[in-house]
Amino acid sequence: xxxxxxxxxxxxxxxxxxxxxxxxxxxxxxxxxxxxxxxxxxxxxxxxxxxxxxxxxxxxxxxxxxxxxxxxxxxxxxxxxxxxxxxxxxxxxxxxxxxxxxxxxxxxxxxxxxxxxxxxxxxxxxxxxxxxxxxxxxxxxxxxxxxxxxxxxxxxxxxxxxxxxxx
Amino acid sequence: xxxxxxxxxxxxxxxxxxxxxxxxxxxxxxxxxxxxxxxxxxxxxxxxxxxxxxxxxxxxxxxxxxxxxxxxxxxxxxxxxxxxxxxxxxxxxxxxxxxxxxxxxxxxxxxxxxxxxxxxxxxxxxxxxxxxxxxxxxxxxxxxxxxxxxxxxxxxxxxxxxxxxxxxxxxxxxxxxxxxxxxxxxxxxxxxxxxxxxxxxxxxxxxxxxxxxxxxxxxxxxxxxxxxxxxxxxxxxxxxxxxxxxxxxxxxxxxxxxxxxxxxxxxxxxxxxxxxxxxxxxxxxxxxxxxxxxxxxxxxxxxxxxxxxxxxxxxxxxxxxxxxxxxxxxxxxxxxxxxxxxxxxxxxxxxxxxxxxxxxxxxxxxxxxxxxxxxxxxxxxxxxxxxxxxxxxxxxxxxxxxxxxxxxxxxxxxxxxxxxxxxxxxxxxxxxxxxxxxxxxxxxxxxxxxxxxxxxxxxxxxxxxxxxxxxxxxxxxxxxxxxxxxxxxxxxxxxxxxxxxxxxx
Numbered sequence: 030x031x032x033x034x035x036x037x038x039x040x041x042x043x044x045x046x047x048x049x050x051x052x053x054x055x056x057x058x059x060x061x062x063x064x065x066x067x068x069x070x071x072x073x074x075x076x077x078x079x080x081x082x083x084x085x086x087x088x089x090x091x092x093x094x095x096x097x098x099x100x101x102x103x104x105x106x107x108x109x110x111x112x113x114x115x116x117x118x119x120x121x122x123x124x125x126x127x128x129x130x131x132x133x134x135x136x137x138x139x140x141x142x143x144x145x146x147x148x149x150x151x152x153x154x155x156x157x158x159x160x161x162x163x164x165x166x167x168x169x170x171x172x173x174x175x176x177x178x179x180x181x182x183x184x185x186x187x188x189x190x191x192x193x194x195x196x
Numbered sequence: 197x198x199x200x201x202x203x204x205x206x207x208x209x210x211x212x213x214x215x216x217x218x219x220x221x222x223x224x225x226x227x228x229x230x231x232x233x234x235x236x237x238x239x240x241x242x243x244x245x246x247x248x249x250x251x252x253x254x255x256x257x258x259x260x261x262x263x264x265x266x267x268x269x270x271x272x273x274x275x276x277x278x279x280x281x282x283x284x285x286x287x288x289x290x291x292x293x294x295x296x297x298x299x300x301x302x303x304x305x306x307x308x309x310x311x312x313x314x315x316x317x318x319x320x321x322x323x324x325x326x327x328x329x330x331x332x333x334x335x336x337x338x339x340x341x342x343x344x345x346x347x348x349x350x351x352x353x354x355x356x357x358x359x360x361x362x363x364x365x366x367x368x369x370x371x372x373x374x375x376x377x378x379x380x381x382x383x384x385x386x387x388x389x390x391x392x393x394x395x396x397x398x399x400x401x402x403x404x405x406x407x408x409x410x411x412x413x414x415x416x417x418x419x420x421x422x423x424x425x426x427x428x429x430x431x432x433x434x435x436x437x438x439x440x441x442x443x444x445x446x447x448x449x450x451x452x453x454x455x456x457x458x459x460x461x462x463x464x465x466x467x468x469x470x471x472x473x474x475x476x477x478x479x480x481x482x483x484x485x486x487x488x489x490x491x492x493x494x495x496x497x498x499x500x501x502x503x504x505x506x507x508x509x510x511x512x513x514x515x516x517x518x519x520x521x522x523x524x525x526x527x528x529x530x531x532x533x534x535x536x537x538x539x540x541x542x543x544x545x546x547x548x549x550x551x552x553x554x555x556x557x558x559x560x561x562x563x564x565x566x567x568x569x570x571x572x573x574x575x576x577x578x579x580x581x582x583x584x585x586x587x588x589x590x591x592x593x594x595x596x597x598x599x600x601x602x603x604x605x606x607x608x609x610x611x612x613x614x615x616x617x618x619x620x621x622x623x624x625x626x627x628x629x630x631x632x633x634x635x636x637x638x639x640x641x642x643x644x645x646x647x648x649x650x651x652x653x654x655x656x657x658x659x660x661x662x663x664x665x666x667x668x669x670x671x672x673x674x675x676x677x678x679x680x681x682x683x684x685x686x687x688x689x690x691x692x693x694x695x696x697x698x699x700x701x
Binding site for chain 2: 030033034037041048051052054055059061063064065067068070071074075077078081082084085088094095096103104107108111112115116119120122123126127131135138139142143146147148149157161165169173175177178
């Protein structure tokens with residue numbers, strides 16, 4: 030945790046410097062007749078962020094924050110495993126949206142999580158994975174009139190049937 | 197007395213069968229729309245606007261106002277049960293609502309939220325009825341320096357909320373403000389902070405993208421990591437006896453927050469461009485400051501749920517005031533309501549109270565009736581919301597992820613924003629690990645687009661002289677209070693450092 034705290038502060042300091050540099054694409058000073066330039070607000074806020082990072086590093090050196098006093102790892106083996114399986118699952122879910130549609134991706138993600146990670150029964154996992162996207166389809170597309178991504182053309186026949194029901 | 201007679205007529209009008217039906221349908225729809233992460237009163241009012249052409253204008257605006265009311269009640273539901281604020285007005289509700297739910301006391305949090313919302317709405321309605329024209333003229337005297345001073349006060353409250361690590365809190369505030377500045381410069385119209393020259397950033401980063409990322413993804417990953425995936429703490433039970441005792445406890449332990457939220461929320465809501473978000477946050481901060489047990493805030497204090505909930509309901513009524521009396525909408529939802537009124541041939545402004553008396557008092561009467569209906573419907577649905585929490589965590593967690601992604605897309609209709617949600621979620625997980633408070637960033641992204649233009653307009657008015665924030669009669673005291681609140685923790689820190697050195701020397 031101790032090394033992680035310093036690395037995080039360093040990363041955020043670099044981010045602050047990048048934002049300061051990016052802000053200078055617009056004027057950062059006071060322009061007579063038009064007021065502060067367009068870059069002034071983000072530039073000075075990023076500068077304050079940088080100062081905060083220096084203060085966080087100073088607190089790390091003084092060992093005042095809980096993280097700077099801890100020798101535990103940021104993530105143990107279980108932490109890494111859950112981050113990879115859950116975080117990876119979410120990334121997979123979002124990737125699938127453009128391929129098999131929002132509702133298809135919801136079904137696959139729910140089945141993956143409930144059956145594979147949650148270790149629930151196959152029937153329950155399948156039932157929830159099928160009922161939820163159908164219910165969400167009628168809520169979003171039917172009631173709220175919000176069109177979700179329908180994926181690649183091969184999903185069209187399924188959507189045609191569903192659209193026939195609501196329109 | 198004339199006001200009371202007019203109000204009585206208005207209430208009778210809103211109790212007519214058609215209007216009462218519109219209120220009940222509107223409140224129920226609003227409750228569920230508000231409870232859905234990503235959807236809020238704006239979506240509900242905008243989507244259902246065409247439906248109102250089927251009924252007379254008076255019933256139509258009553259229907260829309262009922263949706264608005266219901267959604268303000270519903271916002272607390274997702275904040276408490278799922279830990280995801282569906283709208284910016286409900287962010288402060290998560291601070292204590294979610295911890296209460298985790299302790300298995302979701303029913304207490306939901307009952308407190310419902311009662312506080314009801315009291316907040318009722319007090320706001322009374323203030324609205326009695327002082328509408330006076331308050332409208334006060335609100336009109338708020339120029340850019342006053343609004344910026346108010347924003348500064350809101351940011352100062354964040355510093356107080358952020359705990360002991362002040363640099364991390366200030367970093368979080370500034371980070372949220374910078375994220376809010378991405379897109380286009382509001383004054384010159386030039387592209388600004390287009391990160392890595394990626395065009396997706398041109399449209400800016402919305403509040404919901406950050407809020408869903410932080411609370412829907414980041415907070416859930418953190419919970420899974422902390423509990424090792426074995427979340428069995430929340431097994432809330434719901435009985436009539438339990439609900440009665442929760443009501444008693446909510447009234448006893450949440451009355452102070454409710455009162456603070458009701459009055460402060462209304463006043464902030466009345467101000468054009470301010471709205472319910474700063475109102476709810478300031479109320480939370482003030483409730484914490486005046487509490488005898490401030491250490492309970494953030495860990496499940498009923499006052500911490502009551503203050504923002506009373507404030508956001510009170511502010512939503514307050515924001516109707518400049519809309520009706522001056523024609524200035526105080527929030528995005530009232531802007532849509534204003535549009536609806538114009539379509540129906542009603543012209544909001546000072547003449548509305550004279551020319552369309554029946555309409556105006558019918559609407560005000562419907563506020564009272566909607567408030568009672570919202571309370572009863574909300575209480576009736578609490579067992580349904582509690583049932584949701586009894587689901588195994590391995591089913592609830594993926595449902596929250598799905599609602600976060602689908603709700604995020606529904607709000608923005610852009611896949612780029614969905615990827616940003618995931619990125620913010622992963623970033624929030626690691627920042628949470630190192631105790632960076634994230635709520636200030638979420639609230640700053642909402643207030644940034646209000647604060648920046650008012651600061652620039654003020655400095656333009658004063659030719660760059662910052663003393664404009666100190667010399668004006670309203671802005672001056674607000675700025676000074678804000679600066680005291682910002683520097684107080686810093687002074688305490690310097691003192692503590694000095695005390696630490698003394699024994700060493």
